[in-house]
Amino acid sequence: MADVILKKIYVKVWRQSSPSDKGRFETYEVENVSQGSSFLEMMDILNEKLVGEGKEPIAFDHDCREGICGMCSLYINGRPHGPDTEITTCQLHMRKFSEGETITVEPWRAGAFPVIKDLIVDRDAFEKILQSGGFVSVNTGGVPDGNAIPVSYEDAEEAMDAAACIGCGACVSACKNSSAMLFVSAKVSHLAKLPQGRVEAKKRARNMVAKMDELGFGGCTNTGACEVECPKAISISNIARLNREYLLAKISE
Amino acid sequence: MSILNSKIPEGPLAEKWSRHKAAIKVVSPANKRKLDVIVVGTGLAGGSAAASLAELGYNVHAFCYQDSPRRAHSIAAQGGINAAKNYQNDNDSIYRLFYDTIKGGDYRAREANVYRLAEVSPNIIDQCVAQGVPFGREYGGTLANRSFGGVLVSRTFYARGQTGQQLLLGCYAAMNRQIAKGSIKMYTRHEMLDIVKIDGKARGIIARDMTTGEIKRFGGHAVVIASGGYGNVFFLSTNAMGCNGSASWVAYKRGAYFGNPCFVQIHPTCIPVHGDQQSKLTLMSESLRNDGRVWTPKKKEDAVKLQKGEIGPNDIADEDRDFYLERRYPSYGNLVPRDVASRAAKERCDAGFGVNNTGKAVFLDFKYAIQRLGEDVIKARYGNLFQMYEKITDVDPYKEPMMIYPAIHYSMGGTWVDYNLMTTVPGLYSIGEANFSDHGANRLGASALMQGLADGYFVLPYTIGDYLADEIMTPKVDTNAPEFEAVEKEVVGRLEKLFNIKGKNSVDHFHKQLGHIMWDKVGMSRNEQGLKEAIEEIKALRAEFWKDVFIPGEMNTLNPELEKAARVADFLELGELMARDALDRNESCGGHYREESTTEEGEAKRDDENFVYVSAWEYKGDDQEPTLHKEDLIFENVKLVQRSYK
Numbered sequence: 004m005a006d007v008i009l010k011k012i013y014v015k016v017w018r019q020s021s022p023s024d025k026g027r028f029e030t031y032e033v034e035n036v037s038q039g040s041s042f043l044e045m046m047d048i049l050n051e052k053l054v055g056e057g058k059e060p061i062a063f064d065h066d067c068r069e070g071i072c073g074m075c076s077l078y079i080n081g082r083p084h085g086p087d088t089e090i091t092t093c094q095l096h097m098r099k100f101s102e103g104e105t106i107t108v109e110p111w112r113a114g115a116f117p118v119i120k121d122l123i124v125d126r127d128a129f130e131k132i133l134q135s136g137g138f139v140s141v142n143t144g145g146v147p148d149g150n151a152i153p154v155s156y157e158d159a160e161e162a163m164d165a166a167a168c169i170g171c172g173a174c175v176s177a178c179k180n181s182s183a184m185l186f187v188s189a190k191v192s193h194l195a196k197l198p199q200g201r202v203e204a205k206k207r208a209r210n211m212v213a214k215m216d217e218l219g220f221g222g223c224t225n226t227g228a229c230e231v232e233c234p235k236a237i238s239i240s241n242i243a244r245l246n247r248e249y250l251l252a253k254i255s256e
Numbered sequence: 257m258s259i260l261n262s263k264i265p266e267g268p269l270a271e272k273w274s275r276h277k278a279a280i281k282v283v284s285p286a287n288k289r290k291l292d293v294i295v296v297g298t299g300l301a302g303g304s305a306a307a308s309l310a311e312l313g314y315n316v317h318a319f320c321y322q323d324s325p326r327r328a329h330s331i332a333a334q335g336g337i338n339a340a341k342n343y344q345n346d347n348d349s350i351y352r353l354f355y356d357t358i359k360g361g362d363y364r365a366r367e368a369n370v371y372r373l374a375e376v377s378p379n380i381i382d383q384c385v386a387q388g389v390p391f392g393r394e395y396g397g398t399l400a401n402r403s404f405g406g407v408l409v410s411r412t413f414y415a416r417g418q419t420g421q422q423l424l425l426g427c428y429a430a431m432n433r434q435i436a437k438g439s440i441k442m443y444t445r446h447e448m449l450d451i452v453k454i455d456g457k458a459r460g461i462i463a464r465d466m467t468t469g470e471i472k473r474f475g476g477h478a479v480v481i482a483s484g485g486y487g488n489v490f491f492l493s494t495n496a497m498g499c500n501g502s503a504s505w506v507a508y509k510r511g512a513y514f515g516n517p518c519f520v521q522i523h524p525t526c527i528p529v530h531g532d533q534q535s536k537l538t539l540m541s542e543s544l545r546n547d548g549r550v551w552t553p554k555k556k557e558d559a560v561k562l563q564k565g566e567i568g569p570n571d572i573a574d575e576d577r578d579f580y581l582e583r584r585y586p587s588y589g590n591l592v593p594r595d596v597a598s599r600a601a602k603e604r605c606d607a608g609f610g611v612n613n614t615g616k617a618v619f620l621d622f623k624y625a626i627q628r629l630g631e632d633v634i635k636a637r638y639g640n641l642f643q644m645y646e647k648i649t650d651v652d653p654y655k656e657p658m659m660i661y662p663a664i665h666y667s668m669g670g671t672w673v674d675y676n677l678m679t680t681v682p683g684l685y686s687i688g689e690a691n692f693s694d695h696g697a698n699r700l701g702a703s704a705l706m707q708g709l710a711d712g713y714f715v716l717p718y719t720i721g722d723y724l725a726d727e728i729m730t731p732k733v734d735t736n737a738p739e740f741e742a743v744e745k746e747v748v749g750r751l752e753k754l755f756n757i758k759g760k761n762s763v764d765h766f767h768k769q770l771g772h773i774m775w776d777k778v779g780m781s782r783n784e785q786g787l788k789e790a791i792e793e794i795k796a797l798r799a800e801f802w803k804d805v806f807i808p809g810e811m812n813t814l815n816p817e818l819e820k821a822a823r824v825a826d827f828l829e830l831g832e833l834m835a836r837d838a839l840d841r842n843e844s845c846g847g848h849y850r851e852e853s854t855t856e857e858g859e860a861k862r863d864d865e866n867f868v869y870v871s872a873w874e875y876k877g878d879d880q881e882p883t884l885h886k887e888d889l890i891f892e893n894v895k896l897v898q899r900s901y902k
Contacts, residue, residue, distance in 0.1 A: 006531065006613070021813070039530040041648075047535055047764070054762040054817065059809040062816055064323065066496040068536045070644060071421055072327040087647070094647050119467055120814045127444075130324055134436040138429035139388045143308040143713045144379075146386035150343065153397030154390075162390040163415060166422060170326055199388045 007038040009097060013105040014049060016061055019118050026118070030105070038098040042085060043068060043075065045097055063122040070094040070234065073169030076176075077122055078109040083173035083232045091171060091234045111172050113181035115219045126172050128218040129186065135214035136207040137190045139199050158196050165192035167235040174229035174237075180221030185229040187211050188245035189237050195248055205252035212249055260513070260872055260887045263674040264368040269893050270350075273372045276675070277718055281725035288313035291724050292732065294461055294476035295319070296448045296503050298431065299328030300424055300705055301688025302482030304712025307430035310439035312717055314724075317474055318431070318440055319463060321447045321498055321819075326428045329484060329496040330708060333420025334541035334641065336402060336412035337384075337705040339377040344401055348409040350374045355894060356407045357703060360593055361668070361696020362846035362862060363896050364516070364870070366889060368675060369693045376714040377706055381413055383713055387426040391415050404701040405542050405591045412702045417541055417640045423705055427712070446472075447819065448503050449751075451479060451510045451684065452743045458510075458684035459733050460740065462747045466819060469812035471748055473740045475733025477724055478683045480716065481507055485667035485689040487520060489827045489834065490779070491771025493664035494526060494539040500823040501830050504671050504690050512679035513872035513885060515672035515692030517830070518838035521699055521847045522780050523665035524597035527648055527658075528617040537663040538648060540620070541641055542701040545590045547625035547634065548658070550597070551577040552609040552618050562611045569611070569619055569657050580604055588901040595698045595847045595860075596901055598662035602780050603858070605661075612659050621657035662780060666704060668695040668847065669837075672872040672887075676719035677711060680872075683723060687711035692870065697846025754821050755811050759804030763820040766801045770794065770824070770831055778835050783851040787839040791832055798828040833873055833882060840884060843867045855898075864896050 011034050019026030033052070036045045043065050050060035066074040075092040079085030085095045100106060108122065116124040154162075166189070174185035191208050194200025200207070223242060230239045265276040283291065291314050295306045298320040306318040320328060340353040353374035358365060381399070385391065392400040392414050401410040415422035434440040445466040452460040452473070460475040486501030487493035508514045525540045553559045554576045561567045580600055582589040592600075601618045604610060611617050626634050631654060635642070642653045649659070671679050671686035673693055678685050688708040695703065734740075777790035801824070809815045844853040844860035845867070853861045869886040876882055 037531050037533050040533040041535070044533050044535045048533060051762055051764060054806060054808055057806075057808060060817060062814055066322060066327055066498050067329060067332050068497055069332055069494075069538045070647075071332050071418070072322070072329070072496060074322060074327050089643070090647055094644070096648065096650075098650060123814070126323055130432070130435075130442075130444075133429070134432045138433045139386065140433060141383075141386045141430075142311040143304075143383060143430070143717065146382045149341070149378075149381045149385040149391075150398045152385055154393050155397055156393045156395045159390050159393040162388075163392075163418075163422075166390050166415075166425065167418065169421075170324065193390065194388050197388050197390065199386055 007098070009036045009038060009100065009102055010034060011103060012036060012100060015105055015107045016122070017109045018061070018121055020120065022117055022119060036097050038096070040097050041068070041093060042079070042095040042097060043093050061122060062120045065093055068093040071169060073171040076111050076124060076171055078111060078176060080107055083111070083176040084234055089234060089236050091169070111176040113172070113175045115181060115183070116172060116175065128220070129170055129172065131218060132183065132187060132211055132214045133190065136203070136210035139194060140203060152198055154197060162193050162196035165189045165196065165237065165241050168237050169235055171234065173232045173234060175220065177228040177232035178221065179226065179228070180224060182223045183215050183220040184223040184242050184245065185233065185237055185239065187215050188241035191248055192241040192244045195244060204248060205255060208245065208248040209252045260672070260885055261674060262366065262887055263676060264366065265675065269367060269371050272368050273375055280719065280722035283721045283725050283728065285313050287728040289315070291315065291727060292317060292476040293720070294474055294479045295482060296461065296480065297328065297482035297484060297690070298325035299330035299482065299484055299688065300420070300427060300708030301690070301712045302480070303328065303424065303427040303431050304709050305480055305482060305687060305716050306440055307427055307434055308713050308717045309720070310434035316434070316440040317443065317476060319443045319446045319448055321445065321466065323444050325431055325442070326425060328424060329499055330424045330705065331421045332496065332539070333705055334417045334539065335404060335543035336414035336419045336702040337380065337423060338404070338411050338700070338702045339381045339413060339706065340374050340411060341378050341381060343399060344410045346409045348411050352409065353377060353411065357694070357700060358696070358894050359899060360700040361698050362899055363696065363864070363868070363891065363894070364845055364889065365694055365696030367891060367893055372715065373694050373707060373710050376710045379714055380706060380709045384423055384426050387429060389415060389422045389426045402543060403546060403591070405545060405593050405597070407700065414543070417543070417638060420705055423709065427709070449747045449822065450506050450743050452740050453510060453681065454737060454739045457682045460735060462744050467814050469810070469815065471744060473735035473744060475735045477727045477730055477733065478685065478720060480685040480687060481671060481690050482687045482712070483690050485670065486827070486830055487664045487667055489770065489831050490664040490774045491767050492529065492534060492537050494523060494537050497536060500826070502823050502826045504686070505826040505830055507671050507679060507681070507684060507686065509875050511681045511875070512684055512686070513672040513874050514669070514833060515870050515872050516669035516837065517834045517873065518778070518841060518848050519668040519697050519846065520664060521594055521666040521668060522598040522662045524594055524601055524662050525620060525660045526663035527645065528612050528614065528661040538644070539663070539665065540645060540658065540660060542594065544620060544638060544641060547637065548590065548620040548622050549579055549624055550581050550590055550618055550620055551579045552604045552611065554578040556608050559609045559611060559615070563613055563615050565613065578609070585901045592901045593698060593700060598780060599849060601662055617659040617661045619657035620660045622653060623657065626654065666699055668692065668697060668699055672870065676722060677716055678719070678723065685716060685720060687716055697848055751811060751818065751822065754805065754825065755807050755818065757802065757805050759806045761804050761806060763805060763807070763817055763824050766797060766805060767820070767824045767827070769797055770828060773797070774831055774834070778831070778838055781849050781851055782838050784839065787835045790835040794828060794832045794835065801825065801828055836882070837871055837873065840871060841867055862898060
């Protein structure tokens with residue numbers, strides 16, 4: 004494990020004290036960061052320094068710090084989750100940065116994700132989309148034996164590929180239209196690929212797309228930026244499947 | 257002798273749960289609508305409970321500190337979930353899962369609870385499949401299984417290396433359906449800070465809206481704690497940064513006894529600490545031990561060269577590698593339970609055979625599995641874990657062995673509950689990792705997910721009815737009651753006190769020091785002197801914290817430092833109780849290893865003459881020593897034997 008120390012780097016961070024504050028960039032120096040440290044550990048060091056100076060630390064969302072909870076959401080040097088592929092911000096390591104570099108850190112940029120404070124945004128719109136249909140309507144109990152519903156290996160794998168979405172919002176942040184199509188399509192595909200999800204497939208596609216539109220996410224123009232920045236490599240072929248599911252639902256209305 | 261009533265039903269083991277269900281009361285649908293249930297925490301236990309209770313018709317109020325229930329740390333569980341399905345025809349059964357769990361827990365769990373866990377386990381798989389959880393499948397379309405540490409059958413269901421994520425998304429989806437219907441009111445970014453009792457019964461909570469800083473009151477006919485474990489008392493652990501013990505701790509301070517606080521699990525396969533900037537530790541799934549072989553160099557000089565970086569692991573010939581788990585435990589080999597594997601790694605490192613520049617790591621090598629099965633098979637099984645490892649360490653585990661070291665992972669201890677999962681406070685329940693009940697002194701792999709979902713889907717929804725049936729005449733709880741007023745005042749007073757210290761050191765400064773004390777003296781290896789020192793050192797550190805902590809910003813806004821301070825203040829008390837409990841238990845069992853209690857071969861030695869009990873600690877006041885109550889464990893079905901994996 005590399006133990007190279009970055010003697011000094013500069014971190015240019017978006018500071019915004021509240022949703023109504025206009026906000027501004029501020030630049031801070033951070034010294035002696037191990038390249039083996041994660042990006043968020045570097046932010047911890049910066050925050051410890053700020054606290055030591057009696058200043059308010061930078062607020063950012065984070066939790067599991069192992070790339071699965073989807074809480075962390077930083078836009079680093081112009082890319083959601085920063086300069087690496089198939090990772091979340093918490094998995095980004097300082098070996099991706101060099102001595103003396105200025106690193107720009109912003110919150111997710113999308114109208115549907117308003118800033119709460121500094122780098123923390125409100126992703127409640129994702130919750131509302133899933134509440135509109137991202138489930139199979141079964142209650143606890145009274146279900147058949149697990150092996151009574153055979154699923155082909157390939158279908159299970161494809162469903163899992165889509166179900167791997169962590170709901171972080173990088174796709175929306177990467178998209179010039181702030182479209183939530185990759186997020187919505189991942190959930191629709193996951194359930195559409197499984198017999199358990201087919202029963203409500205039409206209703207699900209219709210409701211989730213309507214909710215997404217209502218909440219102010221933009222349309223998809225197939226730029227593919229979402230797929231590139233998705234930490235879980237969710238494929239845009241899911242968007243094609245969503246379009247198919249949606250079309251099927253609409254023509255059968 | 258005990259004032260604790262575990263309420264274990266009479267009758268043969270296999271009939272206890274059925275008989276109990278037949279005997280307990282049921283609330284009618286019309287009355288369920290009038291009853292409010294508060295659920296604190298929305299991981300597998302809380303999420304499944306919230307969804308199931310709402311489906312039954314109760315008004316559920318659910319709380320989590322994250323911005324969505326989907327973020328709860330259950331999501332990070334990788335390897336799988338156990339269930340006694342016997343789909344593999346390998347002679348698995350409910351009894352065998354029960355027996356493995358009791359034995360794996362080193363005979364410090366209740367037979368009746370564990371049997372019930374095994375009994376409902378098949379239903380969990382059925383439920384999750386129906387929800388659309390994409391479990392791994394065989395080519396014929398049936399569910400696939402893998403094997404896991406501490407057992408000889410293949411009963412673990414999995415969704416690649418993301419089983420916890422997929423199960424959580426399943427119960428989160430079930431919650432979402434109820435949120436849309438209005439039967440769950442979901443409060444995200446809210447942290448419970450206290451519990452309100454009226455006439456001795458739990459009647460509500462005080463929570464802080466973490467976005468606005470507002471302190472709010474919530475009333476309910478019952479309160480369910482599902483807030484997970486307290487591993488972060490060690491500062492470095494595999495828990496998420498926000499995981500904390502505060503909900504369980506306030507429950508303790510409001511009269512719920514704390515069970516077996518010293519029982520924490522140290523997971524053998526985590527990525528080693530890289531330096532003092534480390535903020536948390538990342539787990540590598542236990543499932544890796546199915547195909548990976550654990551080793552250190554046979555010769556000390558090779559270890560030294562490896563530590564200095566003069567040679568790499570591939571420079572060491574097979575005959576110079578000490579596969580110490582296979583050597584010491586030939587029958588289980590690399591699949592010994594977690595506590596055994598962790599201690600064996602520590603033993604090698606303490607003896608000077610550790611690797612990495614710190615000397616605190618061992619190898620987990622896939623070379624042999626790749627030779628046997630091919631890289632494609634290994635990639636299909638563990639691809640995402642290998643990718644995660646490479647991103648963190650910059651080492652390709654297909655080419656070089658992984659380096660691993662034990663880390664704090666799970667708390668078997670937690671709030672004491674009876675068979676109904678109720679604490680010693682009427683109307684206050686504790687489920688999932690937050691309670692103490694099912695894993696004894698050590699949890700088997702893939703059993704945490706099973707317990708969380710068993711409690712939430714299939715146990716609590718039944719047992720809570722027995723209590724709520726007597727509450728149908730209780731009107732909606734009035735949060736203007738003086739009891740709410742008083743507790744809110746205490747909560748605000750405590751936050752103001754913390755905030756007004758205006759000292760010189762950050763919260764993390766104290767948390768790291770606490771972590772060092774805990775790891776060194778209340779960690780993998782414990783002794784009387786160290787534990788006594790730990791108690792004094794924690795007391796001193798706590799006093800310093802309350803004099804010298806600095807919290808910047810403002811109280812009534814989003815303030816992560818204030819959130820952390822309140823949690824660390826609780827950890828500074830909980831850590832002391834853990835040390836006291838460890839001091840009382842002068843035996844080695846499961847994850848609790850007392851240096852005074854070992855066999856001649858250096859293996860842990862349990863003491864069934866003196867310690868076949870659950871310790872349940874009663875809070876007596878801030879500066880008072882807590883009282884220890886003992887619940888004797890009665891084994892009617894299983895014969896206690898020294899655990900052996902040789």
